Amino acid sequence: MTKPHSRPRNVYIGLVVVTVISLAVACGAAHGLLTARVAATTATVLAFAKARFVVLDFMELRHAARVRSYFDAWLAVVCLGCAVLLLR
DSSP states (O other): OOOTTHHHHHHHHHHHHHHHHHHHHHHHHHTTSSOHHHHHHHHHHHHHHHHHHIIIIISSOTTOHHHHHHHHHHHHHHHHHHHHHHHO
8 A cells, every 4th residue: 555645755756757758859959869749749749748747746636527528528629729830
């Protein structure tokens, strides 16, 4: 069984790791390893994933099923729209 404070700490560490990955993707685009569109889209999708974790774990939406489903739908639509706009 996990301690009650271990989940926020683990989510925070995960957010830091994803931020470092986003930075690596951006640096990869700067050094010519990725195209700018692919790097921007990847960074955007990672940012939306981070936003979901922040809302679920630090804004206590994890236990509010109806609001969480609305938020997930909204986030998916906005993320997909941004990805389409970046890749076209």
